[in-house]
Amino acid sequence: MRCKAALVPKMGLDVVVEEVELAEPEAYEVRLKVMTCTICHSDIHAFKGEHGAYEGPGMAGHEIAGIVDICGAKVTYVKPGDRVLCTEVRQGCGTCDQCLHDRHWFCENLPPMTFRLPSPYTRLNGEVCIQTCSGASGFAEYTNAHEAMLCKLDDDIPFEIGSALACGFMSGFGAVLNRCRIKPGESFAVTGCGGVGLSAIMGARFSGAIPIIAIDTMDSKLEAAVKFGATHTVNPKKCDAVEEVIKITRGYGVDHSLVAVAGNGIKKMTFDLTAGYGQMVIVGHELKENEWLDYINAWDVLAGKRITGSVMGAVTLRRDIPKYMDMYRRGLIDIDSLLTHRFPLERIKEALEDSMKGALKNVVVIGGAK
Numbered sequence: 001m002r003c004k005a006a007l008v009p010k011m012g013l014d015v016v017v018e019e020v021e022l023a024e025p026e027a028y029e030v031r032l033k034v035m036t037c038t039i040c041h042s043d044i045h046a047f048k049g050e051h052g053a054y055e056g057p058g059m060a061g062h063e064i065a066g067i068v069d070i071c072g073a074k075v076t077y078v079k080p081g082d083r084v085l086c087t088e089v090r091q092g093c094g095t096c097d098q099c100l101h102d103r104h105w106f107c108e109n110l111p112p113m114t115f116r117l118p119s120p121y122t123r124l125n126g127e128v129c130i131q132t133c134s135g136a137s138g139f140a141e142y143t144n145a146h147e148a149m150l151c152k153l154d155d156d157i158p159f160e161i162g163s164a165l166a167c168g169f170m171s172g173f174g175a176v177l178n179r180c181r182i183k184p185g186e187s188f189a190v191t192g193c194g195g196v197g198l199s200a201i202m203g204a205r206f207s208g209a210i211p212i213i214a215i216d217t218m219d220s221k222l223e224a225a226v227k228f229g230a231t232h233t234v235n236p237k238k239c240d241a242v243e244e245v246i247k248i249t250r251g252y253g254v255d256h257s258l259v260a261v262a263g264n265g266i267k268k269m270t271f272d273l274t275a276g277y278g279q280m281v282i283v284g285h286e287l288k289e290n291e292w293l294d295y296i297n298a299w300d301v302l303a304g305k306r307i308t309g310s311v312m313g314a315v316t317l318r319r320d321i322p323k324y325m326d327m328y329r330r331g332l333i334d335i336d337s338l339l340t341h342r343f344p345l346e347r348i349k350e351a352l353e354d355s356m357k358g359a360l361k362n363v364v365v366i367g368g369a370k
């Protein structure tokens with residue numbers, strides 16, 4: 001079918017919106033009518049080739065909410081008309097050894113993720129577009145997705161909320177619940193207070209952490225952090241962040257820290273403000289070649305200090321998203337305040353530029369936000 005889609009003619013951020021041809025969905029795929037797709041910094045990195053260089057036109061958008069339009073012959077989870085969110089995390093088969101151990105990321109029966117592989121979209125000049133950041137492209141009127149990437153969205157959950165849950169929120173909140181596993185009363189610090197960092201703060205508050213320390217170089221983000229539940233704010237431009245956190249935690253450092261922004265210096269700082277028996281969870285990252293943690297000495301970990309990481313909040317898609325919808329409904333998490341501005345697909349370039357300037361989460365409204 002023909003539909004409108006946003007793409008970059010070559011690696012970079014010169015996004016254009018044009019008519020493209022979308023192939024029919026394959027057996028395990030659905031065609032989605034995209035309602036909203038929120039912007040994630042991963043989309044920006046992916047368009048620019050920072051998740052890996054690519055040749056030819058590129059497409060992105062992985063925080064998708066929409067309505068199932070048609071289903072491939074082997075799809076069983078949804079039917080046409082179902083409201084869904086669609087994300088990079090896939091629901092595993094549920095029966096293989098990895099799924100039985102709650103490691104859906106390693107499911108033995110899912111196809112590999114399609115980073116930088118040909119997408120089902122072709123430009124009218126015949127060029128095949130590359131999918132730069134997931135198995136679907138949400139900055140388009142329609143997209144095809146494997147059914148494992150879908151989670152049903154309850155009728156009362158607006159599409160734009162579903163979109164925000166689909167990556168940004170779960171990457172922070174999920175990382176805290178599934179990786180940090182804070183006990184009530186333990187201390188927590190997050191470096192980077194964008195959408196992921198603020199969602200991590202919501203997770204820390206939900207888990208009963210005290211204090212909750214927000215660290216960022218932008219005062220506006222620190223103000224937002226307080227609204228989401230931070231008890232203390234630290235701006236590394238104005239003080240020695242490590243010293244400050246050590247002081248707040250009575251000389252110990254935090255039990256749990258989470259890195260929600262890229263930059264290796266930030267990881268060293270966060271490692272140093274984590275207690276000798278604490279744990280640092282890495283979420284934010286940049287190019288692999290810049291991410292060696294060469295400052296760690298074996299003595300640093302002798303007392304039990306740990307470093308681990310989390311991709312997409314380590315969520316199990318169809319277990320965790322229904323819980324998040326319920327928390328949203330009951331006012332236990334605030335997704336509305338994460339959404340900054342709404343843009344139509346035609347103005348996506350502006351939306352991306354605004355995101356780079358610090359907007360928390362911009363929504364590209366395609367079929368409708370509600």
Ligand SMILES: [Zn+2]
Pocket residue numbers: 040041042043062063167168
């Ligand atoms: Zn994302």
Ligand SMILES: [Zn+2]
Pocket residue numbers: 092093094095096097098099106107108109
């Ligand atoms: Zn499996």
